Amino acid sequence: AQSVTQLDSHVSVSEGTPVLLRCNYSSSYSPSLFWYVQHPNKGLQLLLKYTSAATLVKGINGFEAEFKKSETSFHLTKPSAHMSDAAEYFCVVSDRPSYIPTFGRGTSLIVHP
Amino acid sequence: DGGITQSPKYLFRKEGQNVTLSCEQNLNHDAMYWYRQDPGQGLRLIYYSQIVNDFQKGDIAEGYSVSREKKESFPLTVTSAQKNPTAFYLCASRSRDSGPLFYGYTFGSGTRLTVV
Numbered sequence: 001a002q003s004v005t006q007l008d009s010h011v012s013v014s015e016g017t018p019v020l021l022r023c024n025y026s027s028s029y030s031p032s033l034f035w036y037v038q039h040p041n042k043g044l045q046l047l048l049k050y051t052s053a054a055t056l057v058k059g060i061n062g063f064e065a066e067f068k069k070s071e072t073s074f075h076l077t078k079p080s081a082h083m084s085d086a087a088e089y090f091c092v093v094s095d096r097p098s099y100i101p102t103f104g105r106g107t108s109l110i111v112h113p
Numbered sequence: 114d115g116g117i118t119q120s121p122k123y124l125f126r127k128e129g130q131n132v133t134l135s136c137e138q139n140l141n142h143d144a145m146y147w148y149r150q151d152p153g154q155g156l157r158l159i160y161y162s163q164i165v166n167d168f169q170k171g172d173i174a175e176g177y178s179v180s181r182e183k184k185e186s187f188p189l190t191v192t193s194a195q196k197n198p199t200a201f202y203l204c205a206s207r208s209r210d211s212g213p214l215f216y217g218y219t220f221g222s223g224t225r226l227t228v229v
Contacts, residue, residue: 034217104155
């Protein structure tokens, strides 16, 4: 069975400061891991993905994440927050045999001017 | 451009009424999914389909039904048996590729269903 835990329901930062959104996962095999972003009343947009290639993954809008198997973590980071980054972020795990995506509960990122 | 289209964007249901949410994709994806989103609960899986004419229940299938008669279409019916249907519903799809070729899941823009 697979599962995802997003360790913070809300993260508040000031514009221009670093962002860290934490995600731990559980999986029986070799999972694929994703971060998606959702703006209010919108669908989900893929930020980045890990699929057994490089462990440091770079995504869109300056975000990156590092897959750490020993810690079963896939934390999302950004060096400098922008006001437009304010949104809901979801960590997602997917694994064989079914490849059904399992979502974390989401982290709301709040960016203060 | 390829993508997933969900319609309508907003839907209002009266008590005891069945309603159907549309999900259409032109990505030639094999698998399709329906999720329900409630505040603070993330996305919960309602139904999924890996191939045409086959679908499986997810974690919260009670009060919902689906069909998959065409590869492009995966409509979701919210029946009167669903006691608390007010939520945001998202449809997603994925290709059969796996490993480094796996792009990920593509999502529609959602339907917000409200019981009136």
